[in-house]
Amino acid sequence: MQAKLSVKNVFKIFGDKTDEALSRLEQGESKEQIFEATGATVGVRDANFDVDEGEIFVVMGLSGSGKSTLVRMLNGLIPPTSGEVLIDGEDIADCKKDVLRRIRREKVAMVFQHFALFPHWTVAENAAYGLKVKGVPAAERRERAIAALEKVGLGSRADSLPSELSGGMQQRVGLARGLATDPQILLMDEPFGALDPLIRREMQDELVVLQKELKKTIVFITHDLNEALLLGDRIAIMQDGRFVQVGTAQEIVSAPADDYVAAFVADIDRGRVFTAEDVSNAAEAVTLGEASAEDAMRAMEDLNRHALYVVDGANRVAGVVTYQDLAAATLDNGAPNPILEDVMLTEYPTVDADVQLYDLYGAASAGLPIAVTDDKDRLVGVVEPEAVFAQLSGENGEQDAVPPPSVEDEKIKEGAHV
Amino acid sequence: MFSPGDLMTIPFDSWINDFVRGWLVPNFRPAFRAAQVPITMTLNGLNGFFLWMPMLITTAAFALAAWRYAGRGIAIFTLLGFAFIDMIGLWPQTMTTLAMIVTSVLFCAVIGIPLGILAARSDRLWSVTRPVLDIMQTIPSFVYLVPIVMLFGVGMTPGIIATIIFALPPIVRLTNLGIRNVRGDLIEASHAFGSTGWQMLWDVQFPLALRTIMAGLNQTLMLALSMVVIAALIGAGGLGLVVNTGLGRLDVGGATAGGVGIVILAIVLDRITQGMGEQNNVQTVSLRQAVINLFRLRGPEPQGEPGKAG
Numbered sequence: 001m002q003a004k005l006s007v008k009n010v011f012k013i014f015g016d017k018t019d020e021a022l023s024r025l026e027q028g029e030s031k032e033q034i035f036e037a038t039g040a041t042v043g044v045r046d047a048n049f050d051v052d053e054g055e056i057f058v059v060m061g062l063s064g065s066g067k068s069t070l071v072r073m074l075n076g077l078i079p080p081t082s083g084e085v086l087i088d089g090e091d092i093a094d095c096k097k098d099v100l101r102r103i104r105r106e107k108v109a110m111v112f113q114h115f116a117l118f119p120h121w122t123v124a125e126n127a128a129y130g131l132k133v134k135g136v137p138a139a140e141r142r143e144r145a146i147a148a149l150e151k152v153g154l155g156s157r158a159d160s161l162p163s164e165l166s167g168g169m170q171q172r173v174g175l176a177r178g179l180a181t182d183p184q185i186l187l188m189d190e191p192f193g194a195l196d197p198l199i200r201r202e203m204q205d206e207l208v209v210l211q212k213e214l215k216k217t218i219v220f221i222t223h224d225l226n227e228a229l230l231l232g233d234r235i236a237i238m239q240d241g242r243f244v245q246v247g248t249a250q251e252i253v254s255a256p257a258d259d260y261v262a263a264f265v266a267d268i269d270r271g272r273v274f275t276a277e278d279v280s281n282a283a284e285a286v287t288l289g290e291a292s293a294e295d296a297m298r299a300m301e302d303l304n305r306h307a308l309y310v311v312d313g314a315n316r317v318a319g320v321v322t323y324q325d326l327a328a329a330t331l332d333n334g335a336p337n338p339i340l341e342d343v344m345l346t347e348y349p350t351v352d353a354d355v356q357l358y359d360l361y362g363a364a365s366a367g368l369p370i371a372v373t374d375d376k377d378r379l380v381g382v383v384e385p386e387a388v389f390a391q392l393s394g395e396n397g398e399q400d401a402v403p404p405p406s407v408e409d410e411k412i413k414e415g416a417h418v
Numbered sequence: 419m420f421s422p423g424d425l426m427t428i429p430f431d432s433w434i435n436d437f438v439r440g441w442l443v444p445n446f447r448p449a450f451r452a453a454q455v456p457i458t459m460t461l462n463g464l465n466g467f468f469l470w471m472p473m474l475i476t477t478a479a480f481a482l483a484a485w486r487y488a489g490r491g492i493a494i495f496t497l498l499g500f501a502f503i504d505m506i507g508l509w510p511q512t513m514t515t516l517a518m519i520v521t522s523v524l525f526c527a528v529i530g531i532p533l534g535i536l537a538a539r540s541d542r543l544w545s546v547t548r549p550v551l552d553i554m555q556t557i558p559s560f561v562y563l564v565p566i567v568m569l570f571g572v573g574m575t576p577g578i579i580a581t582i583i584f585a586l587p588p589i590v591r592l593t594n595l596g597i598r599n600v601r602g603d604l605i606e607a608s609h610a611f612g613s614t615g616w617q618m619l620w621d622v623q624f625p626l627a628l629r630t631i632m633a634g635l636n637q638t639l640m641l642a643l644s645m646v647v648i649a650a651l652i653g654a655g656g657l658g659l660v661v662n663t664g665l666g667r668l669d670v671g672g673a674t675a676g677g678v679g680i681v682i683l684a685i686v687l688d689r690i691t692q693g694m695g696e697q698n699n700v701q702t703v704s705l706r707q708a709v710i711n712l713f714r715l716r717g718p719e720p721q722g723e724p725g726k727a728g
Binding site: 105109114 | 601603604606607608609610611612613614617621622625626
């Protein structure tokens with residue numbers, strides 16, 4: 001499939017001596033050296049990426065990393081020094097003005113960091129701007145503008161002036177203006193950067209919800225890694241004008257490409273990056289009616305676990321037994337083989353596979369392993385509380401998603417429970 | 419003591435004389451004469467209109483505009499001031515002066531606003547325009563009165579041309595400034611949605627610069643008023659002529675009467691145009707809306723009315 005948006009070998013150099021700067025770049029000189037020698041500033045160097053339809057591609061970098069320059073090259077606000085920017089196969093880096101204008105009107109909309117709303121127009125008129133530029137008749141564009149405003153929850157403020165709205169609401173108008181023309185691609189240049197943290201959080205969540213419905217191709221620029229990890233299907237980390245790593249949130253957090261990325265990843269909220277699936281073990285369980293207490297104890301010893309789930313014949317979770325309880329029951333009864341059903345706890349924590357670790361804290365701190373179930377209540381995995389905390393603290397960040405419990409872990413566990 | 423003048427003297431004055439008398443006037447006099455036709459027509463039309471309009475109606479219209487844009491105080495001042503002018507017998511002269519001012523400002527706007535817009539879009543044009551405006555503003559107006567008389571003759575229209583030269587710079591400067599000061603991110607947003615240059619000018623730049631442009635218009639108006647007396651030296655009529663006649667006859671009373679008339683007119687026009695400009699502070703009104711507002715009794719139409727989307 002052809003990528004919706006494809007960026008190939010794009011360079012942007014600001015200044016007069018761009019050719020000289022380009023050749024110096026090829027020789028591997030740094031941004032500072034080139035600036036000293038030629039006075040030209042390297043904005044973006046050798047950007048290469050594809051964005052698929054319906055994907056949120058986040059470009060994350062600090063100020064001066066070239067991310068704003070990059071996003072402006074995607075709709076031709078800044079022409080690249082060299083390279084191709086293809087939208088549906090059409091190169092906008094090298095096309096006539098009217099072609100570029102058509103693409104801007106039909107396919108690509110932009111949302112700005114400082115909203116860039118027109119202060120002399122009402123909210124509805126602002127939202128209708130793209131339609132006005134396209135020449136849509138007044139009545140129809142108002143209707144469509146209001147529909148877009150309703151999508152972002154601002155339908156009732158259509159006739160306010162932007163200056164009467166709070167920052168968060170103003171950016172909703174900015175978003176509505178972007179959505180009103182029904183573009184396929186949405187460029188968002190640090191859209192939530194100027195909002196206070198609570199509102200930012202709210203807007204991020206809303207964007208996620210909105211995107212589920214709209215399925216736009218979004219290029220999202222941010223300086224906030226948490227935001228990038230939350231929103232991005234894929235994330236590119238930018239430094240000094242080039243991509244240092246491109247990957248999914250989990251890839252970037254669990255395997256940072258270099259020290260620069262690692263430094264960012266160090267203090268992010270891992271609870272919002274990883275899900276139950278990332279830390280769950282294989283769905284080891286004993287089956288009710290088939291396995292005896294002794295079987296269960298042996299299985300736990302083999303697996304180095306202190307508790308084990310019990311499933312029925314259809315692999316549905318019936319309960320959980322702990323080694324402690326089984327051992328106690330064996331001693332109390334004097335009988336060698338207590339029945340699983342009697343010892344089994346029917347109160348157990350259960351989650352879906354895509355639940356964020358953030359939401360597993362509570363369940364994990366109860367001490368019991370957490371059952372990961374599918375929509376038919378079938379056991380698909382088991383999350384050990386230790387695995388949650390280990391992932392959150394980044395201890396097994398370098399390892400893959402399913403770490404076998406180490407001997408040390410087991411010792412700690414023994415100390416805690418016996 | 420040596421000075422460069424010992425080495426060589428430049429006959430600058432005779433160069434200019436040769437240029438104006440020897441070349442410009444013989445070759446271009448008909449062209450300049452033809453160029454003043456639209457000014458003459460506008461002026462005559464306006465002058466006839468203001469003189470035809472009964473004094474009370476004109477006064478009422480100005481008082482209403484003053485009330486709308488500048489408040490009750492200025493409205494009362496307008497009523498009393500215009501009545502005073504009428505009672506000292508200078509109403510027709512005041513109307514002639516008003517026609518001259520309106521004509522000058524109109525032509526300044528017609529020339530100055532497009533020039534300012536073009537200058538805002540091109541640094542090169544602005545770098546050429548700017549020194550010309552500097553010269554126009556600083557050169558004593560008496561210097562260009564003589565060549566104007568040579569080229570255009572004497573009368574009302576040459577007076578207005580002198581006024582236009584004197585009063586043009588602020589409107590060009592402030593239009594340029596207003597357009598250039600429109601926030602960069604709004605220009606970027608306008609580009610990003612695929613607008614053409616005209617669409618951007620009309621939808622974004624001009625409305626957002628309107629307040630600054632109105633300030634320029636106000637400055638131009640004030641400068642035009644200050645040229646009234648000087649323009650009368652080359653045959654323009656109105657209150658300037660009254661002042662000049664008084665001056666010539668050492669008639670202090672007559673000169674003062676004319677001067678007071680100019681001051682009253684100046685205050686009324688200044689306050690009204692300033693008020694119009696400041697309304698654009700809160701909300702920028704389209705030209706059509708501004709004209710409609712002028713004739714409405716209550717405050718400006720609330721923005722964001724459903725009917726005027728776009």
